[in-house]
Amino acid sequence: MPELRLEHIGKSYRGLPAVTEMEYVFQRGIYGLLGANGAGKTTLLRMIVGVLQPDFGRILCNQQDISHMGGEYRRMLGYLPQEFGYYPNFTIHRYMKYLAELKAVPPELAEERIDETLNKVGLEHQKRQRMKNLSGGMIRRVGIAQALLNDPDILVLDEPTAGLDPRERIRFRNFVSELGRERIVILSSHIVSDIEYIADEILLMRAGKQVESGSLPQVCRKMQGKVWECLESMESARRLNQQFVVSNMKNMEEGNVCVRLLSDRKPVEHAVMAEPGLEDVFLYHMMQ
Amino acid sequence: MRLWKMELYKILRRPVLNFGLFLIMVFQCFIFWMDVSGKQTEIDGNIYKGISAIQADRALTEDYEGLFTLNKAEQIVERFGFSGYKMERGQKVPGIREGNFCSQWVTDNLTDFNDTGTKPAALKEGEVWKERGQQYLDKKIQFGYTEGWAYFHSLWSWSVLFLNVWVVLMVMPVFSEEYSRKTVNVLLATVHGKGKDIWAKMWAALVLGIAAFLVITFWLLILTVAVYGATGIDASAGMFDYRALAMESESITVLEHLLQTFGAKLAAVCLNVCMTLLFSSKCRNTASAVVLRLVSLYPFAWVLNEVVYSLLLDMMYDSGMIHYLWGWITLDILGIICSSTTYYLSWSAVIGVPQNWKIIVKILLFVVMSASIWRTAVNYRKGNKIS
Ligand SMILES: Nc1ncnc2c1ncn2[C@@H]1O[C@H](COP(=O)(O)OP(=O)(O)OP(=O)(O)O)[C@@H](O)[C@H]1O
Ligand SMILES: [Mg+2]
Numbered sequence: 245m246p247e248l249r250l251e252h253i254g255k256s257y258r259g260l261p262a263v264t265e266m267e268y269v270f271q272r273g274i275y276g277l278l279g280a281n282g283a284g285k286t287t288l289l290r291m292i293v294g295v296l297q298p299d300f301g302r303i304l305c306n307q308q309d310i311s312h313m314g315g316e317y318r319r320m321l322g323y324l325p326q327e328f329g330y331y332p333n334f335t336i337h338r339y340m341k342y343l344a345e346l347k348a349v350p351p352e353l354a355e356e357r358i359d360e361t362l363n364k365v366g367l368e369h370q371k372r373q374r375m376k377n378l379s380g381g382m383i384r385r386v387g388i389a390q391a392l393l394n395d396p397d398i399l400v401l402d403e404p405t406a407g408l409d410p411r412e413r414i415r416f417r418n419f420v421s422e423l424g425r426e427r428i429v430i431l432s433s434h435i436v437s438d439i440e441y442i443a444d445e446i447l448l449m450r451a452g453k454q455v456e457s458g459s460l461p462q463v464c465r466k467m468q469g470k471v472w473e474c475l476e477s478m479e480s481a482r483r484l485n486q487q488f489v490v491s492n493m494k495n496m497e498e499g500n501v502c503v504r505l506l507s508d509r510k511p512v513e514h515a516v517m518a519e520p521g522l523e524d525v526f527l528y529h530m531m532q
Numbered sequence: 533m534r535l536w537k538m539e540l541y542k543i544l545r546r547p548v549l550n551f552g553l554f555l556i557m558v559f560q561c562f563i564f565w566m567d568v569s570g571k572q573t574e575i576d577g578n579i580y581k582g583i584s585a586i587q588a589d590r591a592l593t594e595d596y597e598g599l600f601t602l603n604k605a606e607q608i609v610e611r612f613g614f615s616g617y618k619m620e621r622g623q624k625v626p627g628i629r630e631g632n633f634c635s636q637w638v639t640d641n642l643t644d645f646n647d648t649g650t651k652p653a654a655l656k657e658g659e660v661w662k663e664r665g666q667q668y669l670d671k672k673i674q675f676g677y678t679e680g681w682a683y684f685h686s687l688w689s690w691s692v693l694f695l696n697v698w699v700v701l702m703v704m705p706v707f708s709e710e711y712s713r714k715t716v717n718v719l720l721a722t723v724h725g726k727g728k729d730i731w732a733k734m735w736a737a738l739v740l741g742i743a744a745f746l747v748i749t750f751w752l753l754i755l756t757v758a759v760y761g762a763t764g765i766d767a768s769a770g771m772f773d774y775r776a777l778a779m780e781s782e783s784i785t786v787l788e789h790l791l792q793t794f795g796a797k798l799a800a801v802c803l804n805v806c807m808t809l810l811f812s813s814k815c816r817n818t819a820s821a822v823v824l825r826l827v828s829l830y831p832f833a834w835v836l837n838e839v840v841y842s843l844l845l846d847m848m849y850d851s852g853m854i855h856y857l858w859g860w861i862t863l864d865i866l867g868i869i870c871s872s873t874t875y876y877l878s879w880s881a882v883i884g885v886p887q888n889w890k891i892i893v894k895i896l897l898f899v900v901m902s903a904s905i906w907r908t909a910v911n912y913r914k915g916n917k918i919s
Contacts, residue, residue: 314727328717
């Protein structure tokens, strides 16, 4: 069972830090990486898969520096980049064969593995289609399938659910949950509900730094007493929206609005404490 | 083994561009057809045209085959006279040549007809003979029917020049398209992505370049032999290539010349593939990389030789610097660099350079190619071009 350790890693682009001082240990399970646009998620994941070299610190896999492990480390990897490139003239099948070769999947096993993974993402019938004729969501699914091709111990997925329809999203969640039982799965997403459903551990990033981590209940518990709900008129709801971080506004009958907001103190007299969710945690940290 | 074939498949999946190689072959055919249809020869009052002109010339040349002597030259002039241009009635511009292969060869090479445009009065005319004619005797030229080989030689160079442009277009996407398509993200995270696959990509590109070179070479060879026959292969290459004549050794045969130019042209293609791969690994945009590469491919070498070298030579002569050791060393270095460019290798310019230069050129090519292969791998592996 692999263990992945980040030791104070950092990366800058032309002097501008994208990731700073990240320290974390990944073990078996599903890790959800949450952060606003530009928080440094993609940069971090690229360093984890060895596509980018960190400027500082190092990444250890079972106590070995990954930059010294070379192909041996990449053998354990499955990676879906945020921007997944493909060859428009290739059929899905040819593309998968090419990647099976690159991933050193034994040729006699390749066909079997290809069918298996395409089955997982529901593309078994589109195998002979050219990739330029596929929809964005289908391309994404090919991307997920190729990441699984070599049965990786460390699966890194950068926004895997972007562009997937609800049915595919559910299918994805189900098989990733299963995968997470015996390997490391790291996935980033903007879609809080995806992370909420499947991640065992949540990592919140802001401006290249890790600001919060823990399991869903742990992370939510820290927010206890900071989430409030109150029923307001249109007028005062608008005022509250300017004063506080509002996570939700729902129109109720008689022109009233149910406002859900984040505040360290009780915002108004008649507000009641609410059960915090991951979305509240995300917003709370982003707004600081 | 399998990986490089897949990489080759990726390179070849460009139907429009593959057509380019076909075009070069069609172009070769066309030029040959043009050449043959315009052929005309005149032997003892008989006029032959087209293929039969070639056959007649070939048969005639057999009479004079072997070591070329002053006696043979005089016999030819006596029998056919010198060969000028035929002036059709009422025409101002010169038309086709008079005479046949033998009389044309004597006129062109032993006299100053090509400079003056007027038929000389006699064969041995003082200065001209000493400068031109004499060297053919000194170098112990083996006379033979080399018309076809001369033709093959120049068309081959042109074909390789075109081929190199095609190679740039085919090979440039090898790395740069992985960047622009963003497939590099996936590739670099695979087991072989940072190692075996890089070599597979380069090997596929090299195989493509070499195979295409062999295809156009053999195609041209087949055309030449079909039209001109294989005679004259053991004659002296100095018959048509003055650079072979200028070599220090005794004049080489057409076959030896063929093998040496083959080496030079093959080196040109390999060097081109390596340098193109280097550009490819440096650029995210394939189109701009192609433009940059094409500028560096021919114009750069040409300017280096025709402008920089000439200017430097003039300057050094004027200032007397040429007499210093470092003066001519600088010129030699520049000359060697020019000879090692794809452009001049395609022209097989190394044929004419001194023997010790050839060794340096070989070493230089080896070093440059190895260095560019290594740099290419480093550039790609680093992943700096990932956006
Ligand atoms: N190739 C690059 N060159 C320069 N700056 C970059 C590059 N890639 C990322 N950055 C910068 O690094 C920071 C982190 O970017 P990154 O892509 O890691 O964020 P992210 O969390 O993945 O964002 P998103 O949610 O939009 O995918 C950003 O400020 C971005 O502008
Ligand atoms: Mg990202």
